[in-house]
Amino acid sequence: MDHRKVRMTGRDPHEIGRAATPLELLFDLTFVVAYGVAANELAHALTDKHIADGLLGFAFAGFAITWAWINFSWFASAYDTDDWIYRVTTMVQMIGVLILALGLSDMFAGLEKDKVDNDIMVLGYVVMRIPMVAQWLRMAKEDPDRRPVSMVYVSTIVVSQIGWVLLLIPDLSVGAFFLIAAVPLLIELAGPIVAERRYGGPPWHAHHIAERYGLLIIIALGEGMIGTMATLSAIVGPDGPGWSLDVAVVGVAGVALTFGVWWTYFVVPCGDLLHAHRERSFGWGYGQIPLIVAVVAVGAGLHVAAYYLEHHSKLDTTGTVLCVTIPVAVYIAGLFLLYAALTRTFDPFHMILLAGSAALLVAPVLMAAGGVSLEWCLAVLALVPWVTIVGYETVGHRHNERVLAEL
Numbered sequence: 001m002d003h004r005k006v007r008m009t010g011r012d013p014h015e016i017g018r019a020a021t022p023l024e025l026l027f028d029l030t031f032v033v034a035y036g037v038a039a040n041e042l043a044h045a046l047t048d049k050h051i052a053d054g055l056l057g058f059a060f061a062g063f064a065i066t067w068a069w070i071n072f073s074w075f076a077s078a079y080d081t082d083d084w085i086y087r088v089t090t091m092v093q094m095i096g097v098l099i100l101a102l103g104l105s106d107m108f109a110g111l112e113k114d115k116v117d118n119d120i121m122v123l124g125y126v127v128m129r130i131p132m133v134a135q136w137l138r139m140a141k142e143d144p145d146r147r148p149v150s151m152v153y154v155s156t157i158v159v160s161q162i163g164w165v166l167l168l169i170p171d172l173s174v175g176a177f178f179l180i181a182a183v184p185l186l187i188e189l190a191g192p193i194v195a196e197r198r199y200g201g202p203p204w205h206a207h208h209i210a211e212r213y214g215l216l217i218i219i220a221l222g223e224g225m226i227g228t229m230a231t232l233s234a235i236v237g238p239d240g241p242g243w244s245l246d247v248a249v250v251g252v253a254g255v256a257l258t259f260g261v262w263w264t265y266f267v268v269p270c271g272d273l274l275h276a277h278r279e280r281s282f283g284w285g286y287g288q289i290p291l292i293v294a295v296v297a298v299g300a301g302l303h304v305a306a307y308y309l310e311h312h313s314k315l316d317t318t319g320t321v322l323c324v325t326i327p328v329a330v331y332i333a334g335l336f337l338l339y340a341a342l343t344r345t346f347d348p349f350h351m352i353l354l355a356g357s358a359a360l361l362v363a364p365v366l367m368a369a370g371g372v373s374l375e376w377c378l379a380v381l382a383l384v385p386w387v388t389i390v391g392y393e394t395v396g397h398r399h400n401e402r403v404l405a406e407l
Helices: 021-046 051-079 082-101 104-111 119-144 144-166 175-199 205-236 245-265 272-277 278-311 317-345 349-369 375-379 383-406
Strands: none
Touching: 021 051, 021 082, 021 104, 021 205, 021 278, 051 082, 051 104, 051 119, 051 175, 051 278, 082 104, 082 119, 104 119, 144 175, 144 245, 144 349, 175 278, 205 245, 205 272, 205 278, 205 375, 245 317, 245 349, 245 375, 245 383, 272 278, 272 317, 278 317, 278 375, 317 349, 317 375, 317 383, 349 375
């Protein structure tokens, strides 16, 4: 099969067996790099006690990276032709992601000097956006019935990009930057909403897009595995205490935490729910951003734990435990909120699961404050997602079955 030019008319949103393509998987690899750099920068900032700068930089980086992925993935769900033009434009977007990742270190460093050094990040975004605009213009020409949809995306992308370029003002303070940045940010977020609500939007595939987000979560979980290995290396490395019970505790805790997050994410039948309620896609799709960023932050927190064990951190045990506890808490809260928003239901049993999760989130912090070693604090923290797993497998699955039956 060759890859000669194919007319971009939109794929069938009810296509049977639609799955992620090899090109989409290749594209995702660039985000492994981007998330890895962001997590590494956050870990360094936290260990140096640059807490506010680190969190602000990570939030900015996490949003920028995830939003770039979202733009490509939703378009691809609707208009993936897999011809040579589509492949080349995707390659250019991948280059843009890598440029963006290269600029993250400068951005984090600039925040410590009360400025936002985002020149390279903006360059990366421009490189990504030019082929994205080209894709939408191609769609406008070859799928004239949906031309209004395309032009909404083109106009909002172009206007917002002009705004980001104008923000390359030298010596602009951090506060002023983010205040002004709210304008292009809102324009970017509003584009898909206007296109979908006013003109019907592109023909994205519900099960395909749900799978794509699931694959991105797995990429984010990779940071948790890397963080676990970093922590283990700190113990068994040449400067560590060597093989001991602590090694087993940390290894099991890191894998159990990562595996637990994976299990809880995939208990929600997002594809079926989105297929039945396409109008709920924005709350779900945008709500995934803090969820994904939180999962990446869990990996960064485990990196902080490794630095602590290597005596390269200015944080005490309690502060180190909080670096993992807080993103886990954000993930758990976000998961339940997204489920409620997507299903438009309330299950009282969820309050019991949240209470149990909250207790296990507080416990390791109190343990650390009481002098318990970091390894055992992480072991207790790793149990948090398993409250939801046990609850779902014993009782909660019935609520899911009722929700799906009503579809």
